[in-house]
Amino acid sequence: MTDFRSDTVTQPTAGMRLAMQQAQLGDDVFGDDPAVNSLQHFAASQLGFEQALFAPSGTMTNLIALMAHCQRGDEAIVGQQWHTYKWEAGGMAVLGSIQPQPLPHQPDGSIALHDIAAAIKPDDVHFARTQLVVIENTTGGQVLSADYMRQVATLCHERNLACHIDGARIFNAAVALAGPAADPWPLARQLVQGYHSISVCLSKGLGAPVGSLLLGSHDFIAKARRIRKMLGGGMRQAGMLAAAGEYALRHQVVRLAEDHQHAAQLAAGLSELVQRLQLEADFQLSPVQTNILFAELTPELATFYQQQLAEQGILCTAGSYVSATGVRTRLRFVTHLGISAADIAQMLQQSAAILARWR
Numbered sequence: 001m002t003d004f005r006s007d008t009v010t011q012p013t014a015g016m017r018l019a020m021q022q023a024q025l026g027d028d029v030f031g032d033d034p035a036v037n038s039l040q041h042f043a044a045s046q047l048g049f050e051q052a053l054f055a056p057s058g059t060m061t062n063l064i065a066l067m068a069h070c071q072r073g074d075e076a077i078v079g080q081q082w083h084t085y086k087w088e089a090g091g092m093a094v095l096g097s098i099q100p101q102p103l104p105h106q107p108d109g110s111i112a113l114h115d116i117a118a119a120i121k122p123d124d125v126h127f128a129r130t131q132l133v134v135i136e137n138t139t140g141g142q143v144l145s146a147d148y149m150r151q152v153a154t155l156c157h158e159r160n161l162a163c164h165i166d167g168a169r170i171f172n173a174a175v176a177l178a179g180p181a182a183d184p185w186p187l188a189r190q191l192v193q194g195y196h197s198i199s200v201c202l203s204k205g206l207g208a209p210v211g212s213l214l215l216g217s218h219d220f221i222a223k224a225r226r227i228r229k230m231l232g233g234g235m236r237q238a239g240m241l242a243a244a245g246e247y248a249l250r251h252q253v254v255r256l257a258e259d260h261q262h263a264a265q266l267a268a269g270l271s272e273l274v275q276r277l278q279l280e281a282d283f284q285l286s287p288v289q290t291n292i293l294f295a296e297l298t299p300e301l302a303t304f305y306q307q308q309l310a311e312q313g314i315l316c317t318a319g320s321y322v323s324a325t326g327v328r329t330r331l332r333f334v335t336h337l338g339i340s341a342a343d344i345a346q347m348l349q350q351s352a353a354i355l356a357r358w359r
Helices: 014-021 034-047 058-069 113-119 146-158 170-178 184-192 218-230 239-251 256-276 299-311 341-358
Strands: 051-055 074-079 099-103 129-136 162-166 197-201 212-216 283-285 292-297 317-323 326-334
Touching (some): 034 051, 051 058, 051 218, 051 239, 058 162, 170 184, 170 256, 212 218, 256 292, 256 326, 256 341, 299 341
Parallel strands (some): 074 099, 074 129, 129 162
Antiparallel strands (some): 283 292, 292 326
């Protein structure tokens, strides 16, 4: 099976499994699991934060951050397509009693600075108090530049607002901006500089089986630790999971460039195929920057194409939306460490046969 559904479907590598097997264990709720402490210290030191906190998921670390930064009735400015707003079951409102203020996206995935500034509420009893700005990088596979990230952080500091990064794929952003031959860690530190907190997912492109990190100041993480316990995220002998996460950070960041290359090869191959078969009106590809490729298809073609791919053991995800030209279906293909160059070649070969039958 070739699984393009998400970079969450990866399996631990042999080296990661060995690190998990050899991990020294303690009780993390008591703060004495050596592997968890090692992971937290390594991540914080590498990204330039004072402290880090390990939790089961990125949904939880984002929610912890929102609840640590905001009180009941406070407002968080978010993007309309941000994970924290759209894809986390409304947790900020349901569990945190935090008012989301969603803003539209620009074509490059960013939120315009003037839109953020305009959304900040005055000190008036009629309004929720604007307390936090959330940025997501990458967002839908799109990379927000270091300059843009710096401008948002500066705006937040000028307006006395907290700023948090949903950095589930922050290393994809760093690798893309640094280039395939450069060390991505300095770029990652540059992207997060000036932000009060960041959530980093270990189980997406980095390939760990479970877990995310929340990074911030000592005082912020102390508050976050209490909220993690409240949400049921305190784990006991979590060192085996933490060891996988540290292995991922140490050994599987640079290799993200391979995923980006595979996504670019897939995009180029599908684009050539669509042009050759004259399917441009029915099958449109979005530009690819990292490891996520979106294709916009007519519903009939999307159903046929996805079903035919599935019969060949090739999986992707799909969702429908209404555009100016009618209903369209968006297919998503995500490359990851479980996808090889041979898988890309097979995908393109099967796509050629499938789309030829459609014509």
